[in-house]
Amino acid sequence: AVVSTQSTGADTRGHFSHGLNRLEVYCTDYELGATSRTNSPTIEKQTVSTALVNGNNALGATVGKFCMELAIEKCKSTGVGVVTAKGSNHYGIAGFYGLMAEKQGLIGISMTNTSPVVVPTRAKQCTIGTNAISVIAPAENEDYFAMDMATSTVALGKLEVARRKGEPIPPGWGCDSEGNESLDPGAVLDGGGLLPLGGTEQSGGYKGYALASSVEVLCGILSGGNWGPHIRSWQNPDRSKQANLGQFFMALDPEVFGFGFTGRMQQFMDEHRALDPVEGTDGVLVAGDPERAAEKACEERGGILYHPAFVRDMEELAEKLSVPAMKPL
Secondary structure: OHHHHHHHHHHHOOOHHHOHHHHHHHHHHHHHOOOOOOOOOEEEEEOOOEEEEEOOOOOHHHHHHHHHHHHHHHHHHHOEEEEEEEEEOOOOOOHHHHHHHHOOOOEEEEEEOOOOOEOOOOOOOOOEOOOOEEEEEEOOOOOEEEEEEOOEOOOHHHHHHHHHHOOOOOOOOEEOOOOOEEOOHHHHHOOOEEOEOOOOHHHOHHHHHHHHHHHHHHHHHHHOOOOHHHOOOOOOOOOOOOOOEEEEEEEEOHHHOOOOHHHHHHHHHHHHHOOOOOOOOOOOOOOOHHHHHHHHHHHHHOOOOOOHHHHHHHHHHHHHHOOOOOOOO
């Protein structure tokens, strides 16, 4: 159930690269035994405000939900809850877990490492992941700040979507096998790699490289899980090998810090939304506004709008699994 909620929630928020687009990967990992069908996460050690969780190779969404619920529980007792996990798998969008905390009036932070698909600045080989970070904070009247991003220029799934649509990718997204910037999603996916946030060195990509490395510090290295080049490859994986991803979850109670957090948070966002926009744009946004707009659009049309190529892929997967295919509205 958590995978269904997480995946459709990602698509509803406009993050199609991390929603049902990942369903075939999850199914293949189950089929080949790379992810356990029966294991559940367990706590290996803990204090009043911290814990180390072993995901025991369960589905990443299952591990993530367990860890953030534990972080929230500890936060409510001490003001802060920090949980790291090892033995996990792909857990979808990082923001899903931060939103769990936000719904209870807390600041939620989540990070994960991933298979090495990003080429470090000045390198040719992929040795770090897209290593997502999410920080979500409550404001007033159900408004909230929601930063949820990869530390590469884009997530790998966006290139998969571009290749499926037969479209080129923008500059700064990826490079070919020689480390040269490429606009061909196939060249990036087949032997090349993603570029760190910022793109090339000349445009500040080394900062994204450092940011992704910082995620590795808090996820794979701190938890005792795999990191960087030690995580199974995504492009040509030994699909029977466990990923052993490391993940990080934090819940903070703003009430134990400065007074009036939600009002100050709301003022911060509203001041930026009220800025004079550049001509030809729809206005200045804050993190989380595009996702809220996507959710509203889905609500108004009564469903999620998928590309025909993706629908065909899902129909083929349904046939392979001998289950009913998605029904269009």
